[in-house]
Amino acid sequence: MDLKPLLDKNDSKILLVVLDGLGGLPVREDGKTELELANIPNLDALAYQSATGMHIPVDIGITPGSGPGHLGLFGYDPTKFEIGRGILEALGLDMEVTDRDIAIRGNFATVKYEGDTPIIVDRRAGRIPTEENRRIVEKITKEIKEIDGVKVFIKSGREHRVAIVLRFPEALPSGSDQINDTDPQATGVPPLKAEGKNPAAQKVAQIINKLIEKIAEIIKDEPKANYLLLRGVAQRPNIEPFGEKFGLKAAAIAVYPMYKGLAKLVGMEEVNPEGETIADEIEALKKAWNDYDFFFLHVKKTDSYGEDGNVEGKIKVLEEFDKELPKILELKPDVLIITGDHSTPCLMKGHSWHPVPLLIHSKYVLGRISQAFTERECLKGELGIIPAHKIMQLALANALRLKKFGA
Amino acid sequence: MDLKPLLDKNDSKILLVVLDGLGGLPVREDGKTELELANIPNLDALAYQSATGMHIPVDIGITPGSGPGHLGLFGYDPTKFEIGRGILEALGLDMEVTDRDIAIRGNFATVKYEGDTPIIVDRRAGRIPTEENRRIVEKITKEIKEIDGVKVFIKSGREHRVAIVLRFPEALPSGSDQINDTDPQATGVPPLKAEGKNPAAQKVAQIINKLIEKIAEIIKDEPKANYLLLRGVAQRPNIEPFGEKFGLKAAAIAVYPMYKGLAKLVGMEEVNPEGETIADEIEALKKAWNDYDFFFLHVKKTDSYGEDGNVEGKIKVLEEFDKELPKILELKPDVLIITGDHSTPCLMKGHSWHPVPLLIHSKYVLGRISQAFTERECLKGELGIIPAHKIMQLALANALRLKKFGA
Numbered sequence A, B: 001m002d003l004k005p006l007l008d009k010n011d012s013k014i015l016l017v018v019l020d021g022l023g024g025l026p027v028r029e030d031g032k033t034e035l036e037l038a039n040i041p042n043l044d045a046l047a048y049q050s051a052t053g054m055h056i057p058v059d060i061g062i063t064p065g066s067g068p069g070h071l072g073l074f075g076y077d078p079t080k081f082e083i084g085r086g087i088l089e090a091l092g093l094d095m096e097v098t099d100r101d102i103a104i105r106g107n108f109a110t111v112k113y114e115g116d117t118p119i120i121v122d123r124r125a126g127r128i129p130t131e132e133n134r135r136i137v138e139k140i141t142k143e144i145k146e147i148d149g150v151k152v153f154i155k156s157g158r159e160h161r162v163a164i165v166l167r168f169p170e171a172l173p174s175g176s177d178q179i180n181d182t183d184p185q186a187t188g189v190p191p192l193k194a195e196g197k198n199p200a201a202q203k204v205a206q207i208i209n210k211l212i213e214k215i216a217e218i219i220k221d222e223p224k225a226n227y228l229l230l231r232g233v234a235q236r237p238n239i240e241p242f243g244e245k246f247g248l249k250a251a252a253i254a255v256y257p258m259y260k261g262l263a264k265l266v267g268m269e270e271v272n273p274e275g276e277t278i279a280d281e282i283e284a285l286k287k288a289w290n291d292y293d294f295f296f297l298h299v300k301k302t303d304s305y306g307e308d309g310n311v312e313g314k315i316k317v318l319e320e321f322d323k324e325l326p327k328i329l330e331l332k333p334d335v336l337i338i339t340g341d342h343s344t345p346c347l348m349k350g351h352s353w354h355p356v357p358l359l360i361h362s363k364y365v366l367g368r369i370s371q372a373f374t375e376r377e378c379l380k381g382e383l384g385i386i387p388a389h390k391i392m393q394l395a396l397a398n399a400l401r402l403k404k405f406g407a
Helices: A041-048 A066-073 A085-092 A130-143 A199-219 A242-246 A257-265 A278-291 A301-308 A311-330 A388-398 B041-048 B066-073 B085-092 B130-143 B199-219 B242-246 B257-265 B278-288 B301-308 B311-330 B388-398
Strands: A014-019 A051-056 A101-114 A117-122 A150-156 A161-167 A227-235 A250-253 A294-299 A335-339 A356-361 A384-387 B014-019 B051-056 B101-114 B117-122 B150-156 B161-167 B227-235 B250-253 B294-299 B335-339 B356-361 B384-387
Touching (some): A014 A066, A014 A311, A014 A388, A041 A311, A041 A335, A041 A356, A051 A388, A066 A085, A066 A388, A085 A227, A117 A227, A130 A161, A130 A199, A199 A227, A250 A257, A250 A278, A257 A294, A278 A294, A278 A311, A301 A311, A356 A388, B014 B311, B041 B335, B066 B085, B066 B257, B066 B388, B085 B101, B085 B227, B085 B257, B101 B199, B130 B161, B130 B199, B242 B250, B250 B278, B278 B311, B335 B388, B384 B388
Parallel strands (some): A014 A294, A014 A335, B014 B294, B014 B335, B051 B384
Antiparallel strands (some): A101 A117, A101 A161, B051 B356, B101 B117, B101 B161, B335 B356
């Protein structure tokens, strides 16, 4: 529902801690999960004093990527807003993405020429080393700064991957990214031309085709990476800024660029920790505490170890966070939410569809239900199993930032 | 979903008991809630034999007013039907509101005149005593019975407040209440003119402006209440009558006018108890038992004490109801629902967003799950946490009044 007419202001502080990929599945014969094996007394005690439950990131049975996972936690229904692959790639490489931008994923590829026609030989240019990628991107960016008034930014990813941001002079109408991939996902054929499905997209496609031609000219003598294929042409989704939607001045504290990027995409401000540990992030939180109403603090490594199937590693990150938790509690947030953006069970070595443990601590909870911060204990809780994008409604309610609905 | 094609008739009786503001939060150091502290053996025993759960009145995190709270229990999605402030005010003063009516809240105010222009000095006329309000309203109603064929009804509320109902010759098209408040919510400025946002509303606004002028003329010599400001212009929402929607002949038993009014708004018939106690209400229920299929019985004081933060008071009302419960059970309702329209935790001294304990007793329940009628025990129950407006579907199902859906 539309919260706008209900929004109220006060001095409360809301903190959303996202332990990326938090939820797990049995990893031992006795059926215990990562959370059940971890020694996390502070989280367990907090769960007992909090409202607990589970959230479903996108929909029952649906495994979310990081984009939808975070959009949901930020209060946006992730089935209604799509964050294109190009955008995520650019955010992941710490590139700015504005409403004037088109973001694209690129792969360096190897082509041979038949006459003037390039024919794809290797779609990944033999997975060239990242260093070689960097050298080639530098060569390109020296020569291409803009095309027909559109600024061009290119950044190296790993191996053969790059991200491109095209910045137009003005905000782009929605639908400007309705453009096919130029990568035909096959070898022995020529790359495709970019074609727009509507007039606005056609203008963008024209720039893309010119860019590809220019790049091909610059790198034509490279032994492997002598061509660039593009995929995931995307513009920023038309999202109501978080600050306006919820009446909160919001800060994002994260180490990995993609998560800072996702937060900035909805209009949060970036607050950068000095180092990369959880302690560093909490230190940054402390320093920014007086300047914002809402804080998103992202812990990445629970997910990374989950992806690797590294049970000990995931447990250690949970225990590391648990040791730091008292420092967070010292700040006395009016509302403290601890959850994940999705589950990443070590058993599955990847994101999964499973509901994610959720804890909301405030003065206005029932509590005394969950004996620990685990999947099985949170399932008993007073919040039930709720869609992720409703958590922000509970955050505002517990912060007394929502007026009564109707008389 | 649309139940119409599934409705079936039989002789079953459904009783919905609403303990207003039922749900609570911890009120003592040991975390116990009002319901956990109350000595309610009959309710506890009934919960054990019933289907239990929690309901969410409007949406997760949303605190409902009494209007949306009851609409939900009556089976209407409260986010889809709005009951305007004027309507609630009129219902609360026991005024009839039909589909030909516009209802408005008014405040007597003090103005001074600059030439012919009234300038607001006090928006509440110094909160004149209710007695003075009554005298002035009598003076007005003696002189104004109708304006251009529109009947005018005015009734005194507390202090400076009144409710007005304008009864037009014919049913009003929807949107007729799209009219601004004439109260500018400021002093030192003139009141606003009523202006309609569409042709139907413009006709209504014209009557309102004439009414204000006439009233101003009548009370211009009053020392304090020499003007009337209007707010919350509203018409009855276009709601399918309860009887048709659910195939039930329904009676409402309540002591406070607003709740009778809400029930009448959806087409229930009023059955008036002879006194104001719960026992009186149950006596009225008994007398009407053979004449209806569905009964809504409203207990107000749980909410009143909740609003006061009076734990002992709230507990006493719960215990009073518990003592009377056997009389209800003697009637052997086929389906007995006991719940609240929202939570009113003494801790918060007001309505809250928290889910509300819910009990449905019929022959067709699992039961033997909740050991008591409390928030924490109902959370374990077979109904889960459901939206309030789905409860009527369960009522009909348990009454065997719904046919199979599909073959």
